Ligand SMILES: Nc1ncnc2c1ncn2[C@@H]1O[C@H](COP(=O)(O)OP(=O)(O)OP(=O)(O)O)[C@@H](O)[C@H]1O
Ligand SMILES: Nc1ncnc2c1ncn2[C@@H]1O[C@H](COP(=O)(O)OP(=O)(O)OP(=O)(O)O)[C@@H](O)[C@H]1O
């Protein structure tokens with residue numbers, strides 16, 4: 220089973236859009252996929268047509284802070300595609316768990332209580348490096364970083380890498396960065412190609428270092444800007460079902476194939 | 486003096502880009518403007534060419550948590566345009582201030598220590614509804630909400646309005662929502678015009694209610710998607726100086742005029 224966290228503290232870079240559509244593409248390929256929404260905005264939950272913050276929808280906060288088990292929190296949204304919903308309570312996790320010694324590993328501990336029959340677990344993180352993202356990194360084996368090819372987006376890379384390294388060293392030695400995927404990409408823009416070169420140089424230069432990103436790369440697939448990706452959430456379904464022939468569907472199928480073919484330590 | 490908070494917990498909607506360029510446009514019009522970076526990503530600080538997290542740059546965290554005064558934290562970046570830098574420590578504010586009874590008003594209390602000679606104070610908020618955003622709302626008289634005309638972006642409106650109302654009722658009775666500004670706007674997209682109608686309907690229907698958004702509106706200015714806005718941060722200056730004739734510069738000058746002409750209670 221592979222556990223992949225889609226994280227980046229920079230807001231609006233396409234974490235949720237990538238987690239949903241990569242998850243859906245892996246499920247389409249026949250893999251059993253569980254998506255977990257760790258963001259109090261509950262965008263992943265809504266994206267897939269599940270109603271957050273209502274009585275009938277179990278959520279991950281109840282698993283972390285109360286006695287709900289993971290199997291009780293799972294909702295099926297499509298063949299091979301299951302979801303654990305987020306909730307607005309997640310915004311209080313940093314304060315709720317502040318005094319607990321296991322605050323950084325509670326997600327992993329609750330998951331360990333009963334192994335789940337999935338090939339992939341996909342974690343959508345909030346735009347921050349707080350306790351929920353740390354919990355995602357403690358559970359995950361791999362990190363995928365959605366990023367826009369913009370100057371402001373590159374600024375946050377150092378802090379992101381430091382956070383991943385700190386979790387790897389203190390909490391989760393198997394944690395690795397699989398790579399960066401450029402989203403809303405426009406190849407005609409000079410700045411975009413400068414960012415590509417800078418990222419390629421950075422990953423090449425880290426090959427010899429013993430860091431969680433030594434095997435990381437820039438994914439060959441660039442996800443192009445595509446209006447269908449902004450529309451599909453309003454239909455409660457991935458872009459693969461909303462518009463199977465769109466650029467968005469093609470790019471996320473290609474990215475899922477790249478991720479599926481990565482060599483990984485189980 | 487007017488204090489305006491640019492906030493929206495949805496990530497990547499253009500909070501920083503709007504705060505910087507509206508601030509710069511107001512300064513260009515002759516107003517004395519202070520920008521405060523309340524985001525641990527320090528994007529506003531970097532956008533204006535100030536180096537965050539170094540010895541020689543004072544920052545707002547030191548004002549909030551230590552003994553630095555506001556006047557000591559101010560850096561001049563242009564005629565009429567001053568900045569108080571952010572820092573990575575801001576990420577720990579929720580935990581650092583958790584036990585303090587004044588944790589929601591510490592920004593306002595520190596500001597009250599010495600009146601500052603500005604016509605506008607502009608606050609850039611992080612993508613969350615945590616303690617820093619609450620502090621911004623406690624100090625501010627007005628809120629401007631940058632928003633993309635996307636389905637996922639609209640989802641968060643209810644929580645955003647609830648947070649503003651809670652702060653108005655418990656901490657800051659003068660707080661008002663000035664309006665929503667649509668960013669990265671593309672008028673050719675059907676979804677965009679549906680969002681415009683929905684927001685117009687919502688604000689019209691709230692006219693009679695006694696809510697902090699009863700006088701709010703959708704700003705007439707829509708900020709168009711413009712590549713110059715993604716490039717100007719890498720030159721450490723607002724788009725007004727980087728490319729004065731661009732759509733980005735034109736839209737932000739128009740928005741600043743709209744904001745300047747709003748009737749407001751001092
Ligand atoms: N390739 C794309 N083309 C066009 N629009 C996109 C694309 N990817 C994402 N979007 C849109 O951009 C916005 C931001 O994407 P998304 O919400 O997935 O980012 P995020 O990183 O999860 O944001 P947050 O930081 O708030 O969690 C959304 O409105 C989404 O519909
Ligand atoms: N009108 C625009 N046209 C094109 N690009 C834009 C526009 N406004 C903002 N951007 C780009 O979109 C990205 C997000 O903008 P920005 O960082 O200002 O959003 P934010 O809401 O402050 O993000 P965060 O939630 O991370 O604080 C940036 O890379 C910025 O350069």
Ligand SMILES: [Mg+2]
Nearest residue numbers: 234235258262
């Ligand atoms: Mg998201």
Ligand SMILES: [Mg+2]
Nearest residue numbers: 500501524528
């Ligand atoms: Mg910002």
